[in-house]
Amino acid sequence: MLDETVIYKARKIITMNPDRPVATHVAVRGGRILGVGSLDDLRGWSKRDVDMTLADKVLMPGMVEGHSHAFEGLVWDHTYVGSYERRDPDGKAWPGVGTIEALIARLKEAEARLGSPDQTLTGWGFDPLFVERRLTAADLDRVSTTRPVVVQHASGHIINANSLVMEKAGITPSTNSEFILRDSEGRLTGEFAGQVGRFMLAKAIGGTGLADLGDRPDAVRRFAKAAQMTGVTTATDLHNDLSEKTVETFRSVTAEDDFPIRLVPAFRGTHTREDAVAYIGSLQRYNSSKLRFGLVKLIADGSIQGFTARLRWPGYFNGSKNGLWYIAPDELKGLVKRYHEAGLQVHIHTNGDEATEAALDAIEHVLADVPRRDHRHTLQHCQMASAAQFRRMAALGVCVNLFANHIYYWGDAHLAHTMGPDRADRLDACATALATGVPFAMHSDAPVTPIGPLFTAWCAVNRKTLSGRVLGAEQRISVMDALRAMTLGAAYTLKMDADIGSIEVGKFADFAVLEDDPTEVNPEALKDVRVWGTVVGGRIFPAPRT
Amino acid sequence: MVRTPVTVIGGFLGAGKTTLLNHLLRHTDQRLAVLVNDFGEINIDAELIASHDGNTVNLSNGCICCSIGDSLVEALIGVMQQAERPEHIVIEASGVADPARIAELATLDASLELNAVVVLTDAPRLPDLVRDKYVGDVVEQQLQSADLIIMNKIDRLSAIDRRDATEVLLRLAPDARVIEAVNASVPGELVLDAGRDLDALATAPPSSGTGSCCHGPDCNDPDHHHDHHGHDHDRRHANLFATCTLSADKPVPRAALARFLDGLPKDVLRLKGLVLTDENPSRPMLLQMVGRRWTLDADHRLDVAPKTRLVAIAVAAEFDAANLQRGFAALQ
Numbered sequence: 001m002l003d004e005t006v007i008y009k010a011r012k013i014i015t016m017n018p019d020r021p022v023a024t025h026v027a028v029r030g031g032r033i034l035g036v037g038s039l040d041d042l043r044g045w046s047k048r049d050v051d052m053t054l055a056d057k058v059l060m061p062g063m064v065e066g067h068s069h070a071f072e073g074l075v076w077d078h079t080y081v082g083s084y085e086r087r088d089p090d091g092k093a094w095p096g097v098g099t100i101e102a103l104i105a106r107l108k109e110a111e112a113r114l115g116s117p118d119q120t121l122t123g124w125g126f127d128p129l130f131v132e133r134r135l136t137a138a139d140l141d142r143v144s145t146t147r148p149v150v151v152q153h154a155s156g157h158i159i160n161a162n163s164l165v166m167e168k169a170g171i172t173p174s175t176n177s178e179f180i181l182r183d184s185e186g187r188l189t190g191e192f193a194g195q196v197g198r199f200m201l202a203k204a205i206g207g208t209g210l211a212d213l214g215d216r217p218d219a220v221r222r223f224a225k226a227a228q229m230t231g232v233t234t235a236t237d238l239h240n241d242l243s244e245k246t247v248e249t250f251r252s253v254t255a256e257d258d259f260p261i262r263l264v265p266a267f268r269g270t271h272t273r274e275d276a277v278a279y280i281g282s283l284q285r286y287n288s289s290k291l292r293f294g295l296v297k298l299i300a301d302g303s304i305q306g307f308t309a310r311l312r313w314p315g316y317f318n319g320s321k322n323g324l325w326y327i328a329p330d331e332l333k334g335l336v337k338r339y340h341e342a343g344l345q346v347h348i349h350t351n352g353d354e355a356t357e358a359a360l361d362a363i364e365h366v367l368a369d370v371p372r373r374d375h376r377h378t379l380q381h382c383q384m385a386s387a388a389q390f391r392r393m394a395a396l397g398v399c400v401n402l403f404a405n406h407i408y409y410w411g412d413a414h415l416a417h418t419m420g421p422d423r424a425d426r427l428d429a430c431a432t433a434l435a436t437g438v439p440f441a442m443h444s445d446a447p448v449t450p451i452g453p454l455f456t457a458w459c460a461v462n463r464k465t466l467s468g469r470v471l472g473a474e475q476r477i478s479v480m481d482a483l484r485a486m487t488l489g490a491a492y493t494l495k496m497d498a499d500i501g502s503i504e505v506g507k508f509a510d511f512a513v514l515e516d517d518p519t520e521v522n523p524e525a526l527k528d529v530r531v532w533g534t535v536v537g538g539r540i541f542p543a544p545r546t
Numbered sequence: 547m548v549r550t551p552v553t554v555i556g557g558f559l560g561a562g563k564t565t566l567l568n569h570l571l572r573h574t575d576q577r578l579a580v581l582v583n584d585f586g587e588i589n590i591d592a593e594l595i596a597s598h599d600g601n602t603v604n605l606s607n608g609c610i611c612c613s614i615g616d617s618l619v620e621a622l623i624g625v626m627q628q629a630e631r632p633e634h635i636v637i638e639a640s641g642v643a644d645p646a647r648i649a650e651l652a653t654l655d656a657s658l659e660l661n662a663v664v665v666l667t668d669a670p671r672l673p674d675l676v677r678d679k680y681v682g683d684v685v686e687q688q689l690q691s692a693d694l695i696i697m698n699k700i701d702r703l704s705a706i707d708r709r710d711a712t713e714v715l716l717r718l719a720p721d722a723r724v725i726e727a728v729n730a731s732v733p734g735e736l737v738l739d740a741g742r743d744l745d746a747l748a749t750a751p752p753s754s755g756t757g758s759c760c761h762g763p764d765c766n767d768p769d770h771h772h773d774h775h776g777h778d779h780d781r782r783h784a785n786l787f788a789t790c791t792l793s794a795d796k797p798v799p800r801a802a803l804a805r806f807l808d809g810l811p812k813d814v815l816r817l818k819g820l821v822l823t824d825e826n827p828s829r830p831m832l833l834q835m836v837g838r839r840w841t842l843d844a845d846h847r848l849d850v851a852p853k854t855r856l857v858a859i860a861v862a863a864e865f866d867a868a869n870l871q872r873g874f875a876a877l878q
Binding site: 170171175176177178179194195196198199200202203207241272310321322324325326327328329330331354358 | 558559584585613615616617618619620622623641642643647648650651653654655656680681683684
């Protein structure tokens with residue numbers, strides 16, 4: 001069927017091809033785009049009836065999520081207790097939880113659905129800033145005293161536990177650690193930070209409670225659905241050990257006809273296996289139209305809001321001491337060199353501007369030794385980069401994928417605590433990327449924030465924070481520039497722009513199918529543009545209706 | 547409950563952590579569990595390897611060596627759940643980690659006890675490293691977290707550079723105890739808890755007076771077990787370090803003891819032994835001090851006579867043993 005020629009009519013086709021920016025018809029054969037234009041333009045390919053399925057829709061190139069994690073498919077094993085509405089991969093909307101009572105009620109409902117009586121109940125995405133007081137063990141004891149109850153904070157750094165978990169872990173009032181939070185009278189609250197929390201969970205429930213993706217093809221499908229229903233047709237899983245089990249799962253799942261995205265995993269570049277380069281080479285033999293190995297991910301520092309990102313002078317606005325190197329700068333040089341020499345593309349997580357500097361130093365150093373054109377090494381997040389750093393990126397041929405969603409979710413915190421006014425204005429500096437000619441994409445880092453390219457584009461266009469303030473008005477970009485970053489821009493950072501990212505002859509027939517025209521709506525309503533579904537390789541995938 | 551001591555070995559990349567771990571694994575008579583970041587760098591002699599199972603290597607001397615992989619927490623719990631619990635757990639911190647953070651884990655579990663945070667430093671690179679724009683603060687924090695600093699590779703230092711490196715340490719970690727070393731070779735009993743030694747210590751006849759001292763390999767006092775672990779006695783160690791015993795006839799007031807320990811001269815690197823305090827004059831407490839960190843344990847299960855007897859190990863160069871003994875005797 002896919003070998004037949006089908007001409008689709010649409011209300012409008014936004015192509016991202018400057019030669020033919022808009023069109024009304026697209027012809028598809030064998031999963032690829034045969035032609036774009038008017039019906040007359042395409043009649044030479046086929047005389048058959050025009051397919052009217054999408055006749056009243058607006059088509060865009062399928063969106064490309066350049067920084068997400070398939071882990072998104074696993075978090076929905078557990079109960080969402082975050083502060084804002086979030087849709088699960090079945091399209092069900094989970095309202096934000098704004099009070100402790102609402103949180104307890106949500107967990108109680110979930111508790112009633114759990115099977116075995118000693119199974120752990122886990123809530124995730126909790127943000128203590130948006131409820132009236134700190135969550136305590138006594139609150140969670142109201143959910144259950146007979147099974148472990150754990151709530152993971154959105155920061156990824158803190159957990160809350162009920163009394164049973166503390167008891168099982170052997171935590172007592174006399175356990176002495178600055179990572180065990182206490183109330184003003186010195187009593188345990190049931191909040192635990194960092195590795196202390198992980199240690200406690202490992203002792204009490206035998207691990208983090210999260211499954212291994214390699215064992216969970218259903219979770220990979222769920223991740224794909226979560227992406228698909230927001231208009232995404234290609235998504236990365238941007239940090240994965242790629243164990244043989246996971247590789248096998250990815251291969252089998254992506255081979256399914258109804259798997260709705262192209263999956264691009266990135267290998268964890270600090271993996272201790274000595275044959276890393278050869279291993280990636282061996283994986284690339286499995287590449288298909290729906291699965292593409294070859295990216296390498298390195299993580300240089302932590303997160304800004306967790307005060308673990310590495311900042312240059314003058315450091316954190318609230319005086320916190322500088323963050324953590326996850327890879328020392330010298331080591332980073334060695335790792336970049338290893339993969340660069342092998343012809344691979346390296347994506348480097350750098351949140352703070354000092355980490356960005358070290359990554360640029362590493363790339364510059366390696367390029368002086370081993371010049372290579374079109375390497376497209378990409379800085380991921382790169383949230384605090386200065387204009388001078390963007391100019392270095394341009395000079396070195398480095399791409400950037402900016403974390404535009406951060407402006408909304410953490411912009412207020414960056415202004416007040418981490419970066420302060422002034423530097424917060426250049427948070428995720430899309431306009432500087434444009435001005436300096438650095439090829440750029442934007443991302444959600446799902447499940448850190450919800451996957452949703454139109455929302456991400458909205459963030460870059462409006463730069464509104466949760467509190468409603470505009471952060472760094474000069475860094476706002478146009479709707480078209482934002483949409484380009486979410487399609488062709490991201491495709492370029494993955495070296496896939498020959499195949500995806502625009503509606504153009506020869507590329508995969510990957511479309512985002514929209515009910516509204518994102519270039520016509522008020523830019524402030526960009527995030528509200530309705531997604532009808534997607535087309536991937538000529539196959540139509542309607543989004544689940546709620 | 548018998549607590550398993552935990553020692554964290556920290557230090558920046560290239561400081562010699564792996565060399566030290568290799569050294570400890572080869573020269574121990576305890577069943578160590580050593581958690582390392584990278585197996586590949588641990589150079590275990592093939593004949594020492596009894597079996598290799600995924601993330602764990604079992605050595606013929608009873609030690610195990612485990613790869614930390616992605617989760618230190620899980621690796622540590624795995625070691626704690628071993629059928630035969632190790633006598634001492636040694637954790638290698640990553641080169642960019644603050645070892646004090648890792649040491650936190652040992653305070654969380656009633657069956658663990660922090661023995662010490664030992665930080666190695668590459669002495670020839672130290673002055674440059676602390677000025678490095680990217681990692682200067684990391685190196686500084688590591689040194690400040692140390693109970694005991696091993697100033698490694700001193701054979702590669704000129705006199706001038708040695709002074710520079712020493713000045714850096716004095717400035718950044720004025721309270722730390724420092725040992726100089728070549729190839730990270732330091733006596734195991736300085737770093738780890740030499741538990742078995744204690745029994746011998748407690749049953750040994752007390753020497754005359756308030757204690758006795760020796761300053762090297764020529765010492766013939768039978769109390770001084772220079773070669774007590776049966777491994778090679780390194781003459782250079784013996785010349786670098788002096789030992790000295792401290793004893794007291796009457797129970798020592800606990801508060802005064804704490805002040806004494808906190809105020810010890812920096813050349814005292816290690817104290818171990820039993821001490822009778824005024825809190826329980828019939829049963830001695832177990833005192834362990836590594837570098838500047840000390841613990842008093844009343845819950846030990848050792849079957850010992852009610853008396854005070856401690857062994858101190860100090861840097862030999864300017865160590866005034868008699869003064870130390872006088873100070874201790876004055877506590878009674």
